[in-house]
Amino acid sequence: MKTVITSTGDSLDADFDLRFGRAGWFCLFDEETGAIDFEENEFKDVNGGAGTRAAEKMVEMGVKKVISGDFGPKAKDLLDKFGIQMVVLQADDQTIADIVNRMRA
Numbered sequence: 270m271k272t273v274i275t276s277t278g279d280s281l282d283a284d285f286d287l288r289f290g291r292a293g294w295f296c297l298f299d300e301e302t303g304a305i306d307f308e309e310n311e312f313k314d315v316n317g318g319a320g321t322r323a324a325e326k327m328v329e330m331g332v333k334k335v336i337s338g339d340f341g342p343k344a345k346d347l348l349d350k351f352g353i354q355m356v357v358l359q360a361d362d363q364t365i366a367d368i369v370n371r372m373r374a
Contacts, residue, residue: 270301271297271298271330271331272297272336273297273327273332273335274296275296275335275338276293276365278293279307279309281365281366281369282365282366283296283364284361284364285338285358285360285363285364285365286337287358287359287361289320289324289335289339289344290310290312290313290319290320290321290344291319294307295326297332303373308330311326320340320341320344321344321347324348324353327351333353334355334356335348335356336356336358337356
């Protein structure tokens with residue numbers, strides 16, 4: 270299952286980003302293979318609709334779960350529509366590695 274974790278950077282040492290649509294990066298973690306890849310969020314600086322566009326990107330990427338700190342109402346609706354699970358974490362003091370290691374445990 271592919272999971273996206275919102276990230277401030279493109280490495281496991283990067284901090285978890287509490288924002289979904291405005292996150293700097295998306296960490297794509299494949300729970301079956303253990304593969305990890307980072308993709309820059311091309312919508313982080315758009316004037317409007319960042320959450321909706323990011324949600325559409327999750328659908329394109331085949332993601333089944335997104336871990337972030339917050340989801341806007343339109344992004345929530347779209348993710349719900351496509352059956353993508355949303356996990357809300359309020360832990361802004363964690364790195365991507367911390368979250369991935371918890372998922373592997």
